[in-house]
Amino acid sequence: MAFSAGTGAPLKHSSATDKGLCRGNNEDSFLSSPEHGLWLVADGMGGHEAGEVASAIVKDTVARSVGSGQALGEAIQQSHHEVLEAANNGRGAAGMGSTVVALHSDALNYEVAWVGDSRAYLWTLEADGGRLEQLTTDHSYVQMLLATGAIAEDEVDNHPDKNVITQCIGSIDLPQVNVDSVFGKWEERQWLLLCSDGLTDEVDDQTIARTLCDAKSSRDAVQRLVQVALSRGGRDNVTVQIVESPFSKPLPLAALWDWLPAITGKRLWDGALYGAACLSLLLMLYWLVA
Numbered sequence: 001m002a003f004s005a006g007t008g009a010p011l012k013h014s015s016a017t018d019k020g021l022c023r024g025n026n027e028d029s030f031l032s033s034p035e036h037g038l039w040l041v042a043d044g045m046g047g048h049e050a051g052e053v054a055s056a057i058v059k060d061t062v063a064r065s066v067g068s069g070q071a072l073g074e075a076i077q078q079s080h081h082e083v084l085e086a087a088n089n090g091r092g093a094a095g096m097g098s099t100v101v102a103l104h105s106d107a108l109n110y111e112v113a114w115v116g117d118s119r120a121y122l123w124t125l126e127a128d129g130g131r132l133e134q135l136t137t138d139h140s141y142v143q144m145l146l147a148t149g150a151i152a153e154d155e156v157d158n159h160p161d162k163n164v165i166t167q168c169i170g171s172i173d174l175p176q177v178n179v180d181s182v183f184g185k186w187e188e189r190q191w192l193l194l195c196s197d198g199l200t201d202e203v204d205d206q207t208i209a210r211t212l213c214d215a216k217s218s219r220d221a222v223q224r225l226v227q228v229a230l231s232r233g234g235r236d237n238v239t240v241q242i243v244e245s246p247f248s249k250p251l252p253l254a255a256l257w258d259w260l261p262a263i264t265g266k267r268l269w270d271g272a273l274y275g276a277a278c279l280s281l282l283l284m285l286y287w288l289v290a
Helices: 051-067 072-088 141-147 205-214 218-231 254-259 267-289
Strands: 013-018 028-033 038-045 097-105 109-115 119-126 129-134 180-185 190-195 238-244
Touching: 013 028, 013 218, 028 051, 028 238, 038 051, 038 190, 038 238, 051 072, 051 097, 072 097, 072 109, 097 119, 097 190, 109 119, 119 205, 129 205, 190 205, 190 218, 205 218, 218 238
Parallel strands: none
Antiparallel strands: 013 238, 028 038, 038 097, 097 109, 109 180, 119 129, 119 190, 190 238
16 A cells, blocks of 8 residues: 655644653653654563663664655564664664554555554544454464464453563564554544553553543543553553544544643643633732723
């Protein structure tokens, strides 16, 4: 599928990342490049000054390669070789690696490509609330067990090998990585969510869907999702990006909610506080000029 990301207005998007409550540094990297129709989340592995090096190499390589006209899957494959080369040259550390999930889009179509267990979800707002669809399939040991029928769906979340992945950019055992991809056409009232496993390890799909349904805007949604992950343990770095369909129409008061600084973490309370502050200011001005 050919993309012409430069046509039409850049897609609206929002991003948020946090090192979590148990990690001393953030090994996640993310890219938001609407001028190239490109968004990416990379989750680094290998410890301090290694995982973040690997994820940064993935981000920079994919951005450079796609920007020069390379296909998304080829760009991700190239990042695998560059992480291996960096480790061989003493940059970062031996054994460092990264997962990645990336979106390449134009005004009509999109491609999602990934390696590892970082995920992409498609959220479609509907009359009864909305529909959440996982577009990616984890490259993980547990997913392999599930696919072969060795374990049941209800055994996945508590499986002792839940975080063991079978594909990793930078793996010295893999001359090539298996880059999976899916393609789609944008429709109205859709958001595409990219995230590291710092979100999905803490927050189930039902809660993600409910949070997206309750959000007033994509900016509000990414902030809420990160906060939910932190409130449920925050054991890992968490990164969330949302890219809106080019056919999406802003929700009522979305611009106001985005502008409103967060104080209490609850939008209605924040709105009431700022409303009271504005009213007090108007009354004071009236008293001064009266």
